[in-house]
Amino acid sequence: MDIEQVRDYTLSINGVTEDQPFGDDVITFRIEGKIFLCLWLGDGTHDMRGNTGHRFALKLAPARNEELRECSSAILPAWHWNKKHWSDVYYEQLEEDLVTGLIKESYDLVVSKLPKTIRQKYI
Numbered sequence: 001m002d003i004e005q006v007r008d009y010t011l012s013i014n015g016v017t018e019d020q021p022f023g024d025d026v027i028t029f030r031i032e033g034k035i036f037l038c039l040w041l042g043d044g045t046h047d048m049r050g051n052t053g054h055r056f057a058l059k060l061a062p063a064r065n066e067e068l069r070e071c072s073s074a075i076l077p078a079w080h081w082n083k084k085h086w087s088d089v090y091y092e093q094l095e096e097d098l099v100t101g102l103i104k105e106s107y108d109l110v111v112s113k114l115p116k117t118i119r120q121k122y123i
Helices: 003-012 062-071 096-112
Strands: 016-019 026-031 034-040 056-059 075-077 086-089
Touching (some): 003 026, 003 034, 003 096, 026 096, 056 096, 062 075
Antiparallel strands (some): 026 034, 034 056
């Protein structure tokens, strides 16, 4: 997947909005105002840890984050987020089905924490 495919897929999910509260080089995707994915718009040449490639940060259950990090070098603790709950995903290094599945999983996690009356709109 490329950066446009990630953006297009994420925006295709019911109720998702985007904004840029952290500057022009980052898009955050939200459901009911809650961030579930942060897409870095940089050129992918490096990040603050010296890794190369395009990435996004997404929120997952702590056990799921650990599992994914053990299985793939393309999934690391998120640099600017709580490392227990957020992972950086170098999506160009992964299969498209896995990437879209992780995005949806993050969305579903955040939706599951919304009040029941609001959550029903997205189930």
